[in-house]
Amino acid sequence: MKDKVFITREIPSVATELLKENNIEVDTWTDLAPPTKEEIIQEGQKAQAIISMVSDPLDKVFFESCSHLKVISNFAVGVNNIDLKTASKKNIPIGNTPDVLTDATADLALCLLLALSRNLLPSIKNAKEGDWRRWEPLGFLGTALQKKSLGIIGMGRIGQSFAKKCHFGLGMNIVYHSRNDIPHVNEEYKIQKSSLEETLRSDVVSIHCDLNSSTKHLMNRRTFSLMKKEAYFINTSRGEVVDQKDLFEVLKNNKIKGAGLDVTSPEPLPPTDELFGLENIIITPHIASATKEARDQMATIAAKNVILGLRGQELLHSVTS
Ligand code: GLV
Numbered sequence: 001m002k003d004k005v006f007i008t009r010e011i012p013s014v015a016t017e018l019l020k021e022n023n024i025e026v027d028t029w030t031d032l033a034p035p036t037k038e039e040i041i042q043e044g045q046k047a048q049a050i051i052s053m054v055s056d057p058l059d060k061v062f063f064e065s066c067s068h069l070k071v072i073s074n075f076a077v078g079v080n081n082i083d084l085k086t087a088s089k090k091n092i093p094i095g096n097t098p099d100v101l102t103d104a105t106a107d108l109a110l111c112l113l114l115a116l117s118r119n120l121l122p123s124i125k126n127a128k129e130g131d132w133r134r135w136e137p138l139g140f141l142g143t144a145l146q147k148k149s150l151g152i153i154g155m156g157r158i159g160q161s162f163a164k165k166c167h168f169g170l171g172m173n174i175v176y177h178s179r180n181d182i183p184h185v186n187e188e189y190k191i192q193k194s195s196l197e198e199t200l201r202s203d204v205v206s207i208h209c210d211l212n213s214s215t216k217h218l219m220n221r222r223t224f225s226l227m228k229k230e231a232y233f234i235n236t237s238r239g240e241v242v243d244q245k246d247l248f249e250v251l252k253n254n255k256i257k258g259a260g261l262d263v264t265s266p267e268p269l270p271p272t273d274e275l276f277g278l279e280n281i282i283i284t285p286h287i288a289s290a291t292k293e294a295r296d297q298m299a300t301i302a303a304k305n306v307i308l309g310l311r312g313q314e315l316l317h318s319v320t321s
Contacts, residue, residue, distance in 0.1 A: 003070075003310045006047040008035055008056050011075055015051070015299035022307045024049075041065045049306045051075055054286075055267060058082045063090050071309020073302045076289075077101060080211040080238060084321035095305030095315040099157065100297035101289035106161035108288040109206055109236045112260025113166075115282055116232050118142040122279075143230070143257070146171040151202025153177050153218070154209025154237065155185055155193075162206060163189070175202050178209075200226040204234065211238035221246040227256050236288045239265030244275065251278050262288050 004025040007015070016026050027047060029035050035043065037057055044050050044066040052058055054076035063086040073095040074082060087094050115121060119140045126132055126140075150166045152159045155178035166172040167189060174189045176182075177199035186192050199205065200223055209215045219233075220243040227233065233256055235242055244265055250256055258280040264273075267286055275281055289295060305315045 003049065004047040005049040005051060005306050005310075006040075006043040007051040008040060008043075009053050009075075011051065011302065012296045012299035014296050015303040018300065018303040019306060024306065024310065037062065044069060049073065049310055051302050051306060052081070054078055054081050056081055058087075060086045063087055063092070067092070070312070071095065071306055071315070073305040073309065073315075075298055075302045078210065078238065079319050080240075084319065088321045093309050093315055094319050095302065095309065096317050096319050097298040097301045098317050100301065101294045102157045102161045104291045104294040105158045105236055105288040106165055107291075108262055108284070109158075109162045109208075109234050109260075110165055110169075112234050112236070112262065112282055112284070113145070113204060113206070113232060116234075116258040116260050117145055121282060143232075145204070147173065148203035149173045149175050151175045151177070151194075151199035151205045153196070153199055153205065153207050154215075155182055156208060156210075158236070159206075159208035160185060162208065166204075172204070175199050196223070197226055201228060202231065203228065204232045206234040207237045207241050209237055209241065211240050215241050217241070217243040219243060219247065221249070224250040224255065229255060229257070231256050233259040234261075235259070236262045239263040239267060239269075248274050248278070251275075251280050254280070258282075260284075262286055 002023055002025045004027055005019055007026065007028040010028055010030060019026050040056055041062055048069065049071045050069060051073045058081060060083050063083060067090045069092050071093050075097060077096050077098045079094060079096050082094055084094060119142050123140045150172040152163055155176040163174045167174050174191060175194050177194055177196045181193040205227060218241050224246055247259060251259055260282045262284045263286055275283065301316055308315050
């Protein structure tokens, strides 16, 4: 009998083609509404593998109900949606898709930063809505990024890529805070790892760390209070790294200049959320890896992880607790 993989959302067809070529039956959830936790369990019980999305909570209950699975392949680099400890107890390998979305994610962080610092959204609205009546010597004045400091929190692959684009492309000075000192980064920018407090005093603060118990609500009333009034805040990692109520207060009271978020808590963020009422924020719907190139490569890796996992072989990319 053929092995079956349940894919919790439609993903690029390169994945399904590869899986079928390898004699694996593919069952894709095609409803617009994503499957509920119960539906993932139900479908998972009929399969030997799952390709999951970052928004699918695969918790202890899931693993208790689906302990027969041979592999879970997360269509993402982040795996905070998965209870890794229980997966490991059940001996279920967990795959992810690093590297191929690094540039796409750093590019989106750059988009958010440029859009904020050059008032892109209000100026597009002005032109489109008939308010463009004259050339404005004093209108839409933004902030130059050249020679400004970029404080990166979490200097992994994506943080490093963003640093490179901002330093070599825009002439920004890099400051970073990470778990470890990173010798090649230190050498490249002639710097050393900084304290969190020092990093927060940069002109731009950008979050690139994983979500875990030590980074949950890392950005809160206290840490936001260390930022400059003129600073921009960017988050392309996970919404839960930020205490959103505190971010709202900080933005409402103009304690920082603006924020660009690609991730929120919850996701999707309801349109009635108070953050949408602010002028000094840009929110995108978790699209950082959304380029055709990145998503195709993520799909290929996700499918390969399933194929290898079903064969009992080491995954191309895997994570452990
Ligand atoms: C997206 O958020 C990812 O982790 O790949």
